[in-house]
Amino acid sequence: MSMPAVGSALEPVRRSIAAAADADAGRSLRAAEERAAATLAHARAEADRTVREARAAGAAEAKALAGGELARRSRQARTVVLSARRERYEEVRRRALRLLQRAGLDPVLRRGIIGALGPDAHIAPAPGGGLVGTAADRTVDCSLGALVEHVMPVVAGQIEEVWT
Template identity: 30%
Template sequence: MTAAPTVPTDPLDPVRAALLHATREEADQLIADARRDTVAVIAGARAQSEALLREARLQGEAEGAHDAEAALAQARREARSELLQAKAQACDDLHRRVAEHVRDCRWEETYPAVRDRLAQRARRTLGSGTTVTDHPHGGVIGTAPGRTTDLSLDAMAARALDCAWAEIESLWKT
């Protein structure tokens, strides 16, 4: 009985899996935080608009109805603005945290092999005459006359988030 031939594994598979796992966990936490903040903002906006509505009714139906509509519209705009700011902050935090996690792979014992694979990829992508330099945060930058390829860990983390963004964005809607 002969053993089945082994299939070479990509040393980046654990990094990708860890990145996706960490990204999902971070996204879940950030979304939970943003939802909690959003509920409080909307509750405050609703309370404010209801108070304004009661005051407007005391001043008269005609004037009060107009004022209440304007106040409610303003409260909705403010709540929407705060929600968008919370989402933007959550996205910024996610990008920062993912980049930090990916940079940490430099301290793993498999990193030299990963770095060598990235250098090989840069050379395959840009062809002969490619110069490969280490990026300060990990990974490499390949340059050839008139061309550059960024295979830094930061750039790869950003690309991974871009690829996962549709899934991350769907979490806002659930």
């Protein structure tokens, strides 16, 4: 079985991972947006309070304080959103690995390795699940970790589309 055939065989798994990632990303995004909106609302309220107090001391000083405080709070909100995105990415990665561990893919992976390396390939279990095949100076890594890493850029792109 060629590597495209392995890719085709894994397409239902990819679709399942992508669907789960989309749903999880949507929920995570909404929660992160709510936290970010609350942080921004709080920042605006604090900035407004700072402006009122500073106006009593002078218009120039008030402008500098409000701008600095709002900028600081905006950075805080951005940090919250980025942290939530990273957490979601890692959670999707962990779930994808668990899904693959339960999928029983070794027969499909074995056929893919033999298709890529030939029938004399040495095939061994990979730590964490999956298989690794070697023949002469070539290696085909079908460990579950490598498969997840291969799929995550696509899934991450789909998650990013939901976030933007």
